[in-house]
Amino acid sequence: MSVNAVMKVIDPATATSVDLRDIKIVKKLGGTIDDCELVEGLVLTQKVANSGITRVEKAKIGLIQFCLSAPKTDMDNQIVVSDYVQMDRVLREERSYILNLVKQIKKTGCNVLLIQKSILRDALSDLALHFLNKMKIMVIKDIEREDIEFICKTIGTKPVAHIDQFTTDMLGSAELAEEINLNGSGKLLKITGCTSPGKTVTIVVRGSNKLVIEEAERSIHDALCVIRCLVKKRALIAGGGAPEIELALRLTEYSRTLSGMESYCVRAFADAMEVIPSTLAENAGLNPISTVTELRNRHAQGEKTTGINVRKGGISNILEELVVQPLLVSVSALTLATETVRSILKIDDVVNTR
Numbered sequence: 001m002s003v004n005a006v007m008k009v010i011d012p013a014t015a016t017s018v019d020l021r022d023i024k025i026v027k028k029l030g031g032t033i034d035d036c037e038l039v040e041g042l043v044l045t046q047k048v049a050n051s052g053i054t055r056v057e058k059a060k061i062g063l064i065q066f067c068l069s070a071p072k073t074d075m076d077n078q079i080v081v082s083d084y085v086q087m088d089r090v091l092r093e094e095r096s097y098i099l100n101l102v103k104q105i106k107k108t109g110c111n112v113l114l115i116q117k118s119i120l121r122d123a124l125s126d127l128a129l130h131f132l133n134k135m136k137i138m139v140i141k142d143i144e145r146e147d148i149e150f151i152c153k154t155i156g157t158k159p160v161a162h163i164d165q166f167t168t169d170m171l172g173s174a175e176l177a178e179e180i181n182l183n184g185s186g187k188l189l190k191i192t193g194c195t196s197p198g199k200t201v202t203i204v205v206r207g208s209n210k211l212v213i214e215e216a217e218r219s220i221h222d223a224l225c226v227i228r229c230l231v232k233k234r235a236l237i238a239g240g241g242a243p244e245i246e247l248a249l250r251l252t253e254y255s256r257t258l259s260g261m262e263s264y265c266v267r268a269f270a271d272a273m274e275v276i277p278s279t280l281a282e283n284a285g286l287n288p289i290s291t292v293t294e295l296r297n298r299h300a301q302g303e304k305t306t307g308i309n310v311r312k313g314g315i316s317n318i319l320e321e322l323v324v325q326p327l328l329v330s331v332s333a334l335t336l337a338t339e340t341v342r343s344i345l346k347i348d349d350v351v352n353t354r
Helices: 003-007 084-107 126-134 145-155 210-232 241-257 261-273 274-281 286-298 325-346
Strands: 023-030 037-039 041-044 057-066 111-118 138-142 172-181 187-194 203-208 237-238 304-311 315-317 324-326
Touching: 003 023, 003 037, 003 203, 003 210, 023 037, 023 041, 023 210, 037 041, 041 145, 041 203, 057 138, 057 145, 084 126, 084 210, 111 145, 111 325, 126 138, 126 304, 138 145, 145 187, 145 241, 145 286, 210 286, 210 325, 237 325, 241 261, 241 274, 274 286, 274 304, 286 304, 286 315, 324 325
Parallel strands: 023 203, 057 111, 111 138
Antiparallel strands: 037 203, 041 187, 057 172, 172 187, 237 324, 304 315
16 A cells, blocks of 8 residues: 555656655544555545535545635724624624625535634534535535645645635545545545646545554555665665675675785774664574574575575575565665764763753
């Protein structure tokens, strides 16, 4: 699923990196891990505000950042209504104001309306919802601010901050906008078939509890990062400690050609490389000393792809077991570790702080 997600958002022939912001992970409680899915489009956890409209074909989608409710002043003011005539006038003015807003929205051809969450007042009043329902416009409110950029890129819409800017060219288009019932565990809104897709996808993560969902999300993110490494540097090497042992062997041979302090430094670096296969052997329940010794002998005989097989609890040809890792991971780890040590060695003194 992670591979498919990355392939949807890049051009495999020319891509040199992956922007993981183009892959949105949506968490929804309920179901099992097997219910996780990849959606080519947009998935929202917010429910449809007007329950009567749950499916819209040939959707014209608008995104507003202003409130569909009666306006309020910036300062605390009081309005005193002395008789029922004035009260009736206030209600009629409010009704007329909201109706005009809804008519302007409908005039553009919009039939799906996304409303950004407001912290100042109600983003959507009951009266506005009533008018929108009458005009057959699906409404999804409480859209989070951090999701706006992804939504706009996915469906091609543009956020509107004022009703006067709400025009036809600000709308996005999609084949279908539908609220999906998840068999008693809630609902999701899916918008698919976007006519101007921005190369984005959504991964829906399901699980029986929050811990399962969070673990699944971390696993998917780790998988996406591994694939991004492969896109950046398209090379795989053997795993199981094979590269580290081979590198330690070559560095040891190189240290014999040096003299003085340089020889000791290179040899120490080679010994440090053997820590990784030693740790792998220990985690696999093997004797780390004998395992590393055997690995060293096998590599000295030219078996460069021999590594620690955790599954079988021994040493074997790791490539035949399809145990591989991105080259960029090993290179980055070595580079960062070396730079860290060099920074530490440059320290002349330490100042104690309280």
